[in-house]
Amino acid sequence: MKFMVEVRIRLKKGMLNPEASTIERALALLGYEVENTDTIDIITFTMNEESPEDVRREVEDMCQRLLCNPVIHDYEFSITEMEG
Amino acid sequence: MKFMVEVRIRLKKGMLNPEASTIERALALLGYEVENTDTIDIITFTMNEESPEDVRREVEDMCQRLLCNPVIHDYEFSITEMEG
Numbered sequence: 507m508k509f510m511v512e513v514r515i516r517l518k519k520g521m522l523n524p525e526a527s528t529i530e531r532a533l534a535l536l537g538y539e540v541e542n543t544d545t546i547d548i549i550t551f552t553m554n555e556e557s558p559e560d561v562r563r564e565v566e567d568m569c570q571r572l573l574c575n576p577v578i579h580d581y582e583f584s585i586t587e588m589e590g
Numbered sequence: 591m592k593f594m595v596e597v598r599i600r601l602k603k604g605m606l607n608p609e610a611s612t613i614e615r616a617l618a619l620l621g622y623e624v625e626n627t628d629t630i631d632i633i634t635f636t637m638n639e640e641s642p643e644d645v646r647r648e649v650e651d652m653c654q655r656l657l658c659n660p661v662i663h664d665y666e667f668s669i670t671e672m673e674g
Binding site: 545553 | 637
């Protein structure tokens with residue numbers, strides 16, 4: 507079966523996010539007042555596996571080993587079965 | 591009223607995405623077979639405006655002027671009214 511995976515990665519609460527601060531400051535310079543700016547990275551891909559449980563195990567592994575830095579990142583992912 | 595805005599930015603279809611290719615290759619080296627890897631950037635922030643329409647107009651403006659490069663990016667955003 508083919509699955510669509512979306513991994514959502516963000517800095518843990520309390521970590522400095524210079525990218526977000528820069529965006530907020532740049533928006534302010536253009537006259538837009540926004541607050542609580544934050545950034546999230548999303549990685550999507552497809553996988554062929556026997557079951558959603560297999561996908562879940564593999565993706566959890568990938569996050570720990572490569573996609574995220576568990577020291578500074580929180581992550582969550584969604585798995586959707588694709589038709590065909 | 592206070593609104594939560596989430597802007598989703600991705601490269602247009604057909605644009606090379608070196609970040610995604612690198613992730614896919616690195617995953618392959620670790621033994622994970624994934625396909626159609628893609629990356630999406632999300633920016634979230636809150637805004638105080640009179641109405642959702644005002645927010646929509648402002649955010650559309652921000653995307654065109656600063657957040658996205660309309661030549662290479664597709665973007666979409668969602669607006670949610672916050673309680674309180």
